[in-house]
Amino acid sequence: MSYDDDEVRWEVMTAFVRLGLAQGEKVILFPDPWLPEAEVLARLDFTGRSTATARERGQLLLSSMRALIRPDLRFTPERQIGRLRSETARAADEGFTGLRTFIDMRWVPDLDADVRVMMHRETHADALFDGRPYSEICAYDRRWFGREVLHAMDRAHPRSLLERLGSLRTVRGGDGSVRFVGEADSAARRPFTTALELALSGSTGARRLMVDLTQLHFLSVACATALIRLADRAAGHDLVEVRCDRVQARTLLRLGAATVPRLRTTEVVRPC
Structure with a gap:
């Protein structure tokens, strides 16, 4: 998905999270790294406490790209994909029906990562999904990424989400x-x-x-x-x-x- 309205991001994120929890999946969020954790939690818990309960039992986690690739300091597609495979296997071992992640792509400027390396990962990640109960949303803030990158990523992903219901x-x-x-x-x-x-x-x-x-x-x-x-x-x-x-x-x-x-x-x- 891509967005230039923060409310759109929150709507998609919370819907994706709640659907995953309802289906018995484990959910890991990688929100905009510049957002305070308290704000993310407040948005998730708005109108209900099911997300708070899910966090208490380990079904819903907040993380970051820095934490995912640790101890590495530099992003590589191999490191990220390998860790996500491990997290998918862990979710299955913990008794969850699958794993879903919401990844806000503002981790790219946060890590000062090479956009071309990120784009390579996005177009070579099919093996991450084959035969695995894994799904993810990659969210691109159009205020931070160029038109060429957004167009390429729109074509690279198998699905491109509508920004709002009713569109x-x-x-x-x-x-x-x-x-x-x-x-x-x-x-x-x-x-x-x-x-x-x-x-x-x-x-x-x-x-x-x-x-x-x-x-x-x-x-x-x-x-x-x-x-x-x-x-x-x-x-x-x-x-x-x-x-x-x-x-x-x-x-x-x-x-x-x-x-x-x-x-x-x-x-x-x-x-x-």
Whole structure:
């Protein structure tokens, strides 16, 4: 994830922590090293004391990159990955279902680490996850990292989180397809419609467009209606294929998708 609003960081961190605790995982936080520990604890414990209880029983730990790589003073990918493997094994030995970490990447300027070395780690860490009950969020403060680094890291990670619940993200594929992520509610109707218009305009040469809705958590009637209307008007296209789940397909069908010959829905089962 990336952020330039501290509240976004807190929201994602606390949600990630609480989900891990609820699933019986061990959670280790590597917060912004310039933040006072008291502030981090106050944020975690806000609205409930479950996190305090988790700390007491060793399920939730606060740490730092300096502590993780100790006794080494200089960061190396091998040292960090090796320690995280050890912590994952320790979590299993302690009876937890897995390990998850939240790593605020401001440890990089704190340790005066080489950004290129950090980027190498981020793009060569697959073995850390293979066959292991381990997950992590790497949080990049956009006020501290350059655009090139942020763009490279966005592409390197298998998932890039939305900053807030209720957001809508549009992703254009190399084949001209368009994928929507997040929530296409009524408030998002204009950006949803604009993204579809641009995708249709850019795919007239191929005369077909694939629209992927499978990563939407919510599809409003307003956005579904806009999709059907634009497909009906897309005279330059032979096919507008919509990949969707069963609920989305039913919504489109009830709103008249079957009356648009060039519009075809393909149901996709979401992975568990």
